[in-house]
Amino acid sequence: MDAIAMGTGVMIGAGILALTGQIAELAGPWFPMAFVAGAVVSAFSAYTYVKMSNAWPSAGGIGMILQKAYGPTTVAAGAALLMALSMVINESLVARTFANYLLRGLGIQQRSWLVPTIGVGLIIAAYIVNASGNRSVGLLSQIMAVLKVGGIALFGIAALWAGGMSFEATGDGETTGPVGFIASLALAILAFKGFTTITNSGAEITRPHRNVGRAIVISIAICAVVYLLVAFAVGSSLPLDQIVVAKDYALAEAAEPALGRTGFYLTVALALVATASGVIASIFAVSRMLAMLTDMQLIPHSHFGMPGTIRDHTLVYTVVIAGALTIFFDLSRIASLGAFFYLVMDILIHWGVWRNLRDDIGARGWVMLTAVGLDAVVLVAFTILKWQSDRTIVLIALAGMGAVFIFEHVFLRLRPPRDSSDHSKHGKTEDPEGTAS
Numbered sequence: 001m002d003a004i005a006m007g008t009g010v011m012i013g014a015g016i017l018a019l020t021g022q023i024a025e026l027a028g029p030w031f032p033m034a035f036v037a038g039a040v041v042s043a044f045s046a047y048t049y050v051k052m053s054n055a056w057p058s059a060g061g062i063g064m065i066l067q068k069a070y071g072p073t074t075v076a077a078g079a080a081l082l083m084a085l086s087m088v089i090n091e092s093l094v095a096r097t098f099a100n101y102l103l104r105g106l107g108i109q110q111r112s113w114l115v116p117t118i119g120v121g122l123i124i125a126a127y128i129v130n131a132s133g134n135r136s137v138g139l140l141s142q143i144m145a146v147l148k149v150g151g152i153a154l155f156g157i158a159a160l161w162a163g164g165m166s167f168e169a170t171g172d173g174e175t176t177g178p179v180g181f182i183a184s185l186a187l188a189i190l191a192f193k194g195f196t197t198i199t200n201s202g203a204e205i206t207r208p209h210r211n212v213g214r215a216i217v218i219s220i221a222i223c224a225v226v227y228l229l230v231a232f233a234v235g236s237s238l239p240l241d242q243i244v245v246a247k248d249y250a251l252a253e254a255a256e257p258a259l260g261r262t263g264f265y266l267t268v269a270l271a272l273v274a275t276a277s278g279v280i281a282s283i284f285a286v287s288r289m290l291a292m293l294t295d296m297q298l299i300p301h302s303h304f305g306m307p308g309t310i311r312d313h314t315l316v317y318t319v320v321i322a323g324a325l326t327i328f329f330d331l332s333r334i335a336s337l338g339a340f341f342y343l344v345m346d347i348l349i350h351w352g353v354w355r356n357l358r359d360d361i362g363a364r365g366w367v368m369l370t371a372v373g374l375d376a377v378v379l380v381a382f383t384i385l386k387w388q389s390d391r392t393i394v395l396i397a398l399a400g401m402g403a404v405f406i407f408e409h410v411f412l413r414l415r416p417p418r419d420s421s422d423h424s425k426h427g428k429t430e431d432p433e434g435t436a437s
Contacts, residue, residue, distance in 0.1 A: 047368065
């Protein structure tokens with residue numbers, strides 16, 4: 001239950017609240033179907049993670065998979081770091097979404113300095129919760145997950161009912177056509193990528209050889225239903241052009257015409273709960289991942305004079321990077337950067353496992369190659385569209401990925417990993433804090 005709560009917590013916080021309007025902007029009136037297509041692509045992707053986690057349940061998660069597939073190489077370390085950065089990017093995405101909904105609910109104009117200030121404040125608050133210990137995060141994740149899934153599903157049903165089951169988002173404005181729809185899947189996939197955080201819990205889940213896969217499948221299924229329901233609810237309340245204009249707070253904008261002023265405030269409150277818990281769950285997951293990558297000797301570590309364990313330090317690193325992104329990038333660019341990083345990392349995982357491990361884990365090669373192909377098609381379409389509309393973010397993404405792999409190449413040349421215990425081979429490992437997981 002903790003794993004399902006964490007997976008849905010990370011997904012729903014970003015997926016439906018931060019990305020609905022942006023997906024509608026690219027996909028046009030077909031944006032609800034983009035969530036369905038995104039779930040299908042994510043299901044193919046999940047196959048590799050499930051098979052690897054069933055074979056080698058580990059607290060290493062993504063890092064374990066990449067190390068098993070490529071060894072302690074630049075590709076493994078660089079891809080793992082891309083995944084960690086995409087998770088940090090998700091935190092800043094959700095933090096800015098929290099700020100947008102809060103200001104909308106208070107009726108305050110969204111000034112340029114207010115959104116990042118509130119977003120950074122939420123990230124700091126999430127750090128305090130995480131610093132209080134794993135038990136607090138696990139319990140809070142379960143409570144928040146139930147509130148989010150139940151509340152957002154009720155919003156969707158009520159809005160559809162109030163809208164008379166009609167779909168208004170059929171605007172006659174500009175459309176980006178098939179390329180735009182395919183490109184929108186990059187953001188839809190980003191809305192489902194939270195399932196990967198479950199792989200980090202392999203050493204702690206009861207009967208992990210079976211239950212890690214179950215948790216991943218259940219989380220994706222829950223989110224697919226909720227996303228589709230809410231997308232149709234938003235489309236039944238607002239025409240497409242209004243959804244695009246209000247893309248940073250689309251659910252709140254759709255709530256008032258469908259449910260009245262009371263419904264509007266309830267939706268804002270629900271969005272605040274969903275985004276706050278999403279940031280808490282994401283910081284928990286990425287700090288664990290960075291700590292494990294440090295333990296695997298795939299990334300450098302310095303405590304900078306701070307007391308405490310490696311996990312305490314990675315919590316601070318996570319919060320600092322997420323805060324910086326929240327300050328310097330808007331929602332659209334944050335989402336785009338996260339999509340680029342995640343898709344490249346995902347392709348590398350499927351390719352490495354297909355090439356080197358598919359027989360060891362008893363996996364069907366065609367499923368993994370399909371995942372590679374789907375990711376590649378979406379990545380190309382998204383790159384083409386972004387190159388036309390925002391060339392700067394494409395160049396930033398390319399520079400960022402290049403810097404990651406160059407940095408890892410130099411680091412591993414200077415400090416090659418010592419021959420240490422293979423965390424991926426054991427269901428129970430020694431975590432970076434020195435306690436048995």
